[in-house]
Amino acid sequence: MKTYKIACIPGDGIGKEVVPAGQAVLQALANASQLAANSFKFDFENFGWGGDWYRAHGEMMPQDGLAALRHKDAILFGSAGDPHIADHITLWGLRLKICQGFDQYANVRPTRILPGIDGPLKNCKREDLDWVIVRENSEGEYSGVGGRVHQGHPIEAATDVSIMTRAGVERIMRFAFKLAASRPRKLLTVVTKSNAQRHAMVMWDEIALQVSKEYAEVTWDKVLVDACTDRMVNRPATLDTLVATNLHADILSDLAAALAGSLGLSPTANIDPERRYPSMFEPIHGSAFDIMGKGLANPVGTFWSCVMLLEHLGETAAAKILMGVIEQVTADKSLHTGDLGGKATTAMVTQAVCDRIRQSAV
Numbered sequence: 001m002k003t004y005k006i007a008c009i010p011g012d013g014i015g016k017e018v019v020p021a022g023q024a025v026l027q028a029l030a031n032a033s034q035l036a037a038n039s040f041k042f043d044f045e046n047f048g049w050g051g052d053w054y055r056a057h058g059e060m061m062p063q064d065g066l067a068a069l070r071h072k073d074a075i076l077f078g079s080a081g082d083p084h085i086a087d088h089i090t091l092w093g094l095r096l097k098i099c100q101g102f103d104q105y106a107n108v109r110p111t112r113i114l115p116g117i118d119g120p121l122k123n124c125k126r127e128d129l130d131w132v133i134v135r136e137n138s139e140g141e142y143s144g145v146g147g148r149v150h151q152g153h154p155i156e157a158a159t160d161v162s163i164m165t166r167a168g169v170e171r172i173m174r175f176a177f178k179l180a181a182s183r184p185r186k187l188l189t190v191v192t193k194s195n196a197q198r199h200a201m202v203m204w205d206e207i208a209l210q211v212s213k214e215y216a217e218v219t220w221d222k223v224l225v226d227a228c229t230d231r232m233v234n235r236p237a238t239l240d241t242l243v244a245t246n247l248h249a250d251i252l253s254d255l256a257a258a259l260a261g262s263l264g265l266s267p268t269a270n271i272d273p274e275r276r277y278p279s280m281f282e283p284i285h286g287s288a289f290d291i292m293g294k295g296l297a298n299p300v301g302t303f304w305s306c307v308m309l310l311e312h313l314g315e316t317a318a319a320k321i322l323m324g325v326i327e328q329v330t331a332d333k334s335l336h337t338g339d340l341g342g343k344a345t346t347a348m349v350t351q352a353v354c355d356r357i358r359q360s361a362v
């Protein structure tokens with residue numbers, strides 16, 4: 001029987017509610033698998049890093065924290081963000097430290113309108129919106145390079161330098177073309193801003209063209225990021241796989257999630273495609289200060305992230321069962337949480353998912 005070592009990092013806010021829910025669902029899948037030939041189990045280890053750890057230790061995670069994660073098969077992450085600690089400290093001290101430390105350069109963000117969900121777009125059929133956004137996750141606008149001088153003086157200056165490298169752009173383009181080639185429509189849209197940013201984004205476009213030659217089966221086009229927002233809203237069916245820089249894709253994927261019904265539904269995977277390091281799976285939402293601690297968080301984005309985690313581990317049968325169960329549960333409006341206009345709690349949705357897993361054989 002295979003045993004997968006999973007690190008669980010709930011982090012802050014509703015991360016502390018949705019990660020245990022995700023763990024319960026993964027455990028239910030492992031239990032169900034015991035009846036089948038292909039059984040597996042999880043060896044979970046929990047890490048209490050985040051805002052509380054910061055208050056106790058002055059850092060979001062221990063200096064040698066990455067070493068404790070290094071040999072895990074995957075990481076399930078919640079959110080970094082605390083109402084009493086500056087956002088750049090919580091984000092850089094935990095989530096970005098892991099993403100960059102493990103060179104998880106491909107951030108994959110699927111979006112679909114799940115059964116039973118009413119998106120805000122009128123005239124948008126469910127099948128019109130089926131996207132995967134590939135976000136460059138290691139450099140660009142979030143390189144962390146820059147500085148501040150003369151703080152507080154009128155001559156104060158600050159920079160955030162966006163760094164793009166040929167190696168970095170080539171590898172994310174290859175990943176995106178390959179992913180597009182694996183999807184039925186074989187369609188890729190390269191998001192750019194090379195009209196205004198005339199150095200790095202021009203290189204981005206050139207590399208897209210070069211890499212496209214390796215993937216003749218993929219139809220691709222280019223769109224400026226501002227125009228992309230219009231296309232997502234008004235012509236969603238013209239998009240399938242998208243690739244964009246760290247900042248652009250961060251923004252576009254929240255828009256995508258909102259158009260598909262709620263930020264609480266959307267998953268993401270921070271992947272090291274070369275599998276040198278563990279990859280990390282998390283809902284796209286943050287700590288949700290307005291609802292934290294109340295048991296109201298929608299856990300579906302975390303469950304869908306667990307589907308991606310299972311796919312990454314090669315447990316495709318279990319991944320399929322979980323996605324099917326998620327769709328049964330979203331189709332039932334009595335199991336909608338507040339973000340979807342319903343009254344269900346995190347616990348109710350989690351219980352419903354676990355019950356349905358028990359009823360299906362893995």
Ligand code: NAD
Pocket residue numbers: 014078079080081082087090091095263264265282284285286287288289290291296297298299301337338339
């Ligand atoms: P947010 O995603 O936490 O919340 C935005 C809105 O969506 C809120 O109204 C919230 O209640 C709602 N929402 C989000 N997830 C939900 C869910 N699962 N169920 C129901 N409603 C949900 O974004 P924000 O308010 O901009 O950020 C709050 C904190 O989280 C900040 O500190 C930010 O830096 C951090 N953050 C962290 C990550 C991460 O760690 N990956 C991502 C985004 C934001």
Ligand code: MN
Pocket residue numbers: 250251254284
């Ligand atoms: Mn974001």
